[in-house]
Amino acid sequence: MHAKGPRYQQVAASLIDEIKHGRWPVGELLPTELDLCERFGVSRHTAREALRRLRDAGMIERRQGSGTRVAALAPRIAYEQRVSSIEDLLQYGKATKLEFSSIERRTADDTIAQWLNCPLGAATICMHGQRRDRASRALLCVTDVHVVATPDAEQRYGTTPPLALATMLADLNISRLSRVEQSFAAIPMPKSAAGELNTRAGAPALAALRRYFDRSGKLILAAHSVHPGNTFTLSMSLGHDVIARR
Numbered sequence: 142m143h144a145k146g147p148r149y150q151q152v153a154a155s156l157i158d159e160i161k162h163g164r165w166p167v168g169e170l171l172p173t174e175l176d177l178c179e180r181f182g183v184s185r186h187t188a189r190e191a192l193r194r195l196r197d198a199g200m201i202e203r204r205q206g207s208g209t210r211v212a213a214l215a216p217r218i219a220y221e222q223r224v225s226s227i228e229d230l231l232q233y234g235k236a237t238k239l240e241f242s243s244i245e246r247r248t249a250d251d252t253i254a255q256w257l258n259c260p261l262g263a264a265t266i267c268m269h270g271q272r273r274d275r276a277s278r279a280l281l282c283v284t285d286v287h288v289v290a291t292p293d294a295e296q297r298y299g300t301t302p303p304l305a306l307a308t309m310l311a312d313l314n315i316s317r318l319s320r321v322e323q324s325f326a327a328i329p330m331p332k333s334a335a336g337e338l339n340t341r342a343g344a345p346a347l348a349a350l351r352r353y354f355d356r357s358g359k360l361i362l363a364a365h366s367v368h369p370g371n372t373f374t375l376s377m378s379l380g381h382d383v384i385a386r387r
Contacts, residue, residue, distance in 0.1 A: 152181050152191035160200060160211055167341055171201060171209040199369055202344065213340045213369070237281060241270035241302035246290060256350065256363040257289050264290035266298050268305045271337065272366065282349075282368040283334045288361075312361050313353055322352040327370065334367045345370030 146154070156171070165171055172180065177188040192209060195201045198216035203209045247253070249263045257265065268286040273279060286309060288294050298305045330338070330346040347368045353361045 148181075148183050149187045149190035149194065152177065152183060152188065153194040155181075156191065156195060157198075157200065157216065160195075161214055165211045167211050167214060167339075169211050171211060173208065199340070202341075210341075212344050213338075215339065236275060237272050238275050239270050239272045239284060239306065241268045241286075241306045243269045244298070244300060244302055244305045245269075253287055253363075256352065256365070257287055258360050259289050266290045266294060266305075268298075268302065268309070270302070270306075280338065282366045283337050284364055284366040287363045287365070309362065317355050317361070318353060319356045319358060320354050322350075322354070324350045326350075328367075330369070331367060338367070338369055340369055 156165075159165055171192075174185055174188045174192065177183070177191070178185055181188070183191075192201065192203065196203055200211065200213050200216060201209050202212045245267055247265050247267050249257060249259055249261060249265050251261060253259075253265060254261045254263065257263075259265070266288045268288075270284055270286075272281045272284055274281060288298060297308050299308070326348045328346050328348045330340055330342055330344040332342040334346070335342040335344070347370050349366045349368065351364045351366075353364075355361050
């Protein structure tokens with residue numbers, strides 16, 4: 142038992158340590174509240190509060206009738222994005238860092254064709270990577286960036302992740318942008334993303350789609366990110382100029 146802090150913090154810290162070190166793998170049930178009360182010599186209220194802290198950190202999921210299940214091996218860092226302008230949105234990239242791990246050529250399926258406003262089966266470039274907090278290096282989300290594979294894009298984005306990232310950042314210079322469309326959806330965590338995010342496939346997740354347009358109104362690229370469901374908050378403010386246009 143950790144010596145400092147309230148009892149519920151001590152219990153939570155002990156459980157976090159055990160989960161991190163593999164005593165309770167992802168997907169496995171934790172002991173019941175009554176079991177924790179007996180083990181740690183605490184009240185039911187204290188055990189419940191300790192579990193609440195683990196739930197809020199994204200490490201466990203609690204469901205009526207099915208117990209408490211481990212969802213992740215480490216606490217999640219929460220990230221709040223406040224947006225009232227394109228400048229605010231691009232500030233997200235200054236507080237975080239995107240690193241591409243792969244780049245590949247694909248053909249557009251129904252979803253990608255809709256995101257890129259391109260024909261079904263069109264050639265596209267997909268860059269996959271992870272976005273991390275710059276200060277702590279904590280993993281925030283996984284991201285796929287999609288571009289129509291025109292001859293110019295093929296040459297400029299190349300075949301290596303570093304070149305592709307540098308090209309994307311140049312394309313998203315604020316002087317080139319006229320607007321950014323954002324949409325968000327609550328989804329089950331995809332199996333492909335679960336492994337990278339160290340969570341369980343099917344757990345709550347938030348998908349963010351951002352489409353960037355240049356000054357002529359032409360779509361530059363589409364970026365699709367998947368966040369663990371309890372780690373991302375979006376705040377938006379509408380001024381009178383925005384309200385008046387509606």
